[in-house]
Amino acid sequence: MKYAKVYADGVNVGDELPPLVKGPVQQIQLTRYAGASGDFNPIHQDDEFAKAAGMGGVFAHGMLSMGFVAQALTDWAGAGRVAKLGVRFAALVRLKDVVTCRGRVVGKSSKDDRHLVELEVWAENQRGEKIVTGRATVELPSRA
């Protein structure tokens, strides 16, 4: 169930995040993300500009893909539970690409009533190529 409450007690190393499928990415979403984020780099809007820059055409903002990965985390852990998220943009996302965000629990720790879960996170396109790789920490409530 989407937005179900997750407790630290019920999470184990090796658990996988429910995959989040986003897209196909459309130009209108890149235009909307430009407006929302303030990143108006024409490389995400203007195909001729992107080609002249040697990028072969328009591609999505890395930050849009990172937003997708953050959504995969908060759909699972809840809004406001992400304490850290760091990613590397490994490959470009093109128009019509479908992005699937995934994650796996790699560690758990508790200190002073704070329960932290560490995850390896990544996103891949429809060909299974990783477009984003990274790590995240979420803080979860405990039943104990």
Added chain:
Amino acid sequence: MPIQINRAVLGKEFPPYAVTVERGKVKEFARAIGDANPFYLDDRVGAASEWGDIIAPPTFAITFRDEAADTNALLRELGTDISRVLHGEQEFEIHRPLQPGRTYLCRARVSDIYEKTGKSGPMAFVVRETTVTDSDNEIVAVMRGVTVVRL
């Protein structure tokens, strides 16, 4: 001939700037990502939540730029332009969710510059770290962005 990156920019501190989060911008940002989480979009859900109001998605701090500054100034100072840069990496440490109506202070600096040669040729990596504090001077977020410059 490959361009040279101006390493004198390393350590540069930008003038601190204040940002007040607008309610509509939080919702616009969540919607642009296609994230319909009610904690970002629904004022009633926000009001009933532990935060007392809606909160911003984890990556929202990326919108915190100094609107009074020339956004291309750093690229010019580095000796490059927007057609040669890519976003290589990004990290957010979030101590508390950002919320509408609050004013935050951002302090940014160039914390590292290094060069590497990749598949597509020589590249410079410029790391910018921004610390975001609230009105009590408590750190609410730290973001680190790595800009890749194709040399």
